[in-house]
Amino acid sequence: MEEIKKVRGFQDIYGENAEKYRYIVNTARKIFDKYNFKEIILPYVEDVSLFIRSVGEETDIVQKEMYTFKDKGGREIALRPEGTASVVRAYIENRIFAEGGYHKFFYEGAMFRYERPQAGRYRQFHQIGAELFGINNPLSDVEIISLVKDILDVLKIDTRLEINTLGSFEDRKIYIEELRKYLSEKKENLCEDCKKRLEKNPLRVLDCKVESCKDETKEAPKLYEYLSETSIKRYEEVKKYLKALDINFVENPRLVRGLDYYTDTVFEFITDKIGAQGTVAAGGRYDKLVEQLGGPPTPAVGFAAGIERLMLLVDELPQGEDxxxxxxxxxxxxxxxxxxxxxxxxxxxxxxxxxxxxxxxxxxxxxxxxxxxxxxxxxxxxxxxxxxxxxxxxxxxxxxxxxxxxxx
RNA sequence: GAGGGUGUAGCUCAGUUGGCAGAGCACGAGGUUGUGGCCCUCGGGGUCGCGGGUUCAAGUCCCGUCACCCUCCCCA
The missing domain is CATH 3.40.50.800 (Anticodon-binding domain)
Structure with a gap:
């Protein structure tokens, strides 16, 4: 009989790896509980349009990485490629906003993206994440960053925290137009990818690794020149709070994130120890997303961390019971x-x-x-x-x- | 989607100009008929990733394919 093998990009997690997986999830759960985040258990499938409208129609995730299929009722279904969209959908659909105040959720589970497998990158991978709805002050940004930092600290995972601000939705809109105008004149010198990015998402040109692109963007308009007073002020506050908590960070003006929904604060926890896929946890604010998905205007901030990547960095499991x-x-x-x-x-x-x-x-x-x-x-x-x-x-x-x- | 590397025992790997399939570790039995680790002896294990081709003869050469790894891309 021919042996049946697992599907490309999928994996069996067992033995010591399964212990690491549980250790990471259990650690995160304890910290979520300390911060009083409540679990939300979500479907693994959603209507395709949820991701088109949240993650962004032009993103790679939506364009080429989603597992989609038609179910027997003819519905267009996607295996979820990320968690935030589902939490937002649930927040709106269940009218959680109607309870007033603000709400804090965490989730854990599998995500699916049809990508080329690589170290720390699988087609089914697992994330832990948290989302905070209904508050837009800098305190909430720092609460999320501090939460991630605590998880990494308990797991004894050493990372570098990079932060940036994208400004409000309106700031960014103006800036993107200016950037597009500027780069269009230099189009000839940009790499093929960046020529495409210029149309779809000019921000991404800023963190292109090709030398000629780097040169061209040096003199380009800077995002911070287009930030509103309020955005600058809240960014300064965020940095002040981080310092007060002794959370080290570096500012990276080129950090733009690949999903369309981010606004103002964005951050990544990065390591150099596991190869090219070094981002272990990342997140930011998304103050317009709830509205875009049909809910009332609701500011929000959140993060997600890749469990497989964390597993590569955990080398010591706590001693078990005798x-x-x-x-x-x-x-x-x-x-x-x-x-x-x-x-x-x-x-x-x-x-x-x-x-x-x-x-x-x-x-x-x-x-x-x-x-x-x-x-x-x-x-x-x-x-x-x-x-x-x-x-x-x-x-x-x-x-x-x-x-x-x-x-x- | 593009480029490069690697597939031989459960694991890590060696295998020369094409000429009998190997080692270490792991596993099993024994060395002590009631006691683990260290040591010694013996033993079981292989579709050489898969398919095709060249050849008297292929693990070795050629073509294809699949998987894994790395880089680009993208992202957690």
Missing amino acids: LIAVIPINDEFNLLALKVANKLRKENLKVELILKTGSLKSKMKVANKLKSSYVIFVSDSYELKDMLTGSQIKYEDLNILVQTLKNS
Whole structure:
């Protein structure tokens, strides 16, 4: 029979990688809880038009990376390529805004993009993210950045934080026109990609890596020259708060982000340690998106982090609970060993009943390989062996043995 | 979507001008008939990614294909 292989760009996460995955998600969940963000569990599929209207019709994500299909009712469906659009849709559709005040959500799960697989880049990848709706002050930007920073710190992941401001929606509109005018005159010197970008999204020309493009943009109009008073002021506030929290950052005026919905503050946490795909977490404000998707004008800010990329940077897992191996010395004591194992589990201990039959030696090898901290030999009595020291004590009464283990 | 690299045992890899498919680790049994790690002995394991071609003969040469890795692009 021919072996069936996994689909290109997809992966099985198991063993140590699965532990890393859980560790990252659990850590993030704890921090989300500390910041009092509430979980929102969202569909993995959405109407295609949701992403066209939020992420942007001209973006690569929408143009060539979405998994789309028609369902049996003829609906145009997409596997979600990112999380923010769905949270915004849910916020509007469920009239969450009607409760007044502001709202904080986090999510976790798979995203899908049909891209060329690479280190730290898969067609199904997983993100954790958070969104904050209904507040537009700089405090909310910093709250999100601080939240991401806390997660990375607990995971002991070292990154560089880059920030920038894109200005308000109106500021940016004026600036983009000016930039387009300026670059159109230099069009001949731009790379092929940038010629296209000039039409679709001139901002992206600013972070092109081609030398000739870099030269041409040096003298180009600067975004900060077009920022309104309010935008400048809020950007200064954001920087002030970050400094006050001892969160180091570098300003990168070329940081523009690839999704259309961002406004004002944008940020990326970047590492050099995992190759070309160095952005580990990123986000920013999107004050116009809720409105664009049919909701009431609602400012918002959020972020997303790639779990696979975080996994590449986590090299130390926290030590787990001690494992206790229960070994019947021969088949005669199998039933008793089963009972002992279950009793210990009810006492909230972590137990591996050694299922392998055969010599005691081979059972011990299994216990050793599983990194058991203790072994209990079950016969007419119970012998507790400490696997680190090798010392062994005999117990007649199982309850006393249990108490000893629980106190250790 | 474009360019480059790599596919041989469970893992990491060697394999010369084309001439019997290899090592280390891992795994199994034993060395101790009731005790792991270190050491020793023995053992099981392969469609050489897949398909085609050249040849007396292909892991090795040629073509195609798939997967992974890297770069560009894009992004988390």
